[in-house]
Amino acid sequence: MDALGSRIKQLRLTAKLSKAALARRVGVSDVTISYWESGTIRQIGHERLVALAEALDCTLTDLLHDTPPPPPQQCILHMQVRQPAPWLHHGTISAPPLDGLPVPELTRDCHLVTPGHGEAFDFLAEGDLAAVLPLSDFSHDGLYLLEHLGKLTIRHLSLTENGDVQISNESAHVETVPTDALPFRLIGQIRARWKLVENKEVHAITPEPAPTG
Numbered sequence: 001m002d003a004l005g006s007r008i009k010q011l012r013l014t015a016k017l018s019k020a021a022l023a024r025r026v027g028v029s030d031v032t033i034s035y036w037e038s039g040t041i042r043q044i045g046h047e048r049l050v051a052l053a054e055a056l057d058c059t060l061t062d063l064l065h066d067t068p069p070p071p072p073q074q075c076i077l078h079m080q081v082r083q084p085a086p087w088l089h090h091g092t093i094s095a096p097p098l099d100g101l102p103v104p105e106l107t108r109d110c111h112l113v114t115p116g117h118g119e120a121f122d123f124l125a126e127g128d129l130a131a132v133l134p135l136s137d138f139s140h141d142g143l144y145l146l147e148h149l150g151k152l153t154i155r156h157l158s159l160t161e162n163g164d165v166q167i168s169n170e171s172a173h174v175e176t177v178p179t180d181a182l183p184f185r186l187i188g189q190i191r192a193r194w195k196l197v198e199n200k201e202v203h204a205i206t207p208e209p210a211p212t213g
């Protein structure tokens with residue numbers, strides 16, 4: 001049994017769940033749970049790890065304790081409201097699939113992210129994609145990924161004529177605060193967004209520019 005499999009079994013027993021009960025919560029078969037715990041299947045995708053953590057009522061850090069994190073798949077990282085920015089779990093992962101797109105704001109420092117299953121963010125619905133540039137300072141008007149009270153959120157920030165910062169959610173203006181009294185920590189700026197569009201049986205990702213004010 002490898003370290004991750006042993007950890008899954010330990011947390012399952014602590015949660016007093018059978019393999020079948022855990023499998024139902026994660027959306028896999030109980031045979032898959034057995035394979036994970038025994039180490040027969042050693043690589044578990046990030047989305048399944050997130051589902052496991054939710055089912056076992058623990059954090060990804062708890063689940064991956066003393067185990068190396070799996071490599072991200074296709075450079076698309078899943079964001080969770082109550083987890084730190086996903087690239088902090090995977091190191092400095094850039095988004096090479098974005099190279100060559102006619103979006104000048106994109107750089108190789110950007111991360112391609114999408115909300116995790118069941119997660120909801122303003123300006124970014126489940127299935128949508130965003131290119132986020134990690135930063136800690138407010139530079140100019142646009143969409144920003146923020147951390148507030150231990151949760152990730154997305155807000156539109158704009159500079160007013162008197163130098164304050166106007167904060168807006170998806171539907172309305174929320175508040176205006178001085179630049180030296182921002183009630184959150186800046187995690188990154190959203191440089192581009194793509195919205196999931198359904199057209200009959202065809203699903204496509206199309207560019208959707210961030211609002212400018």
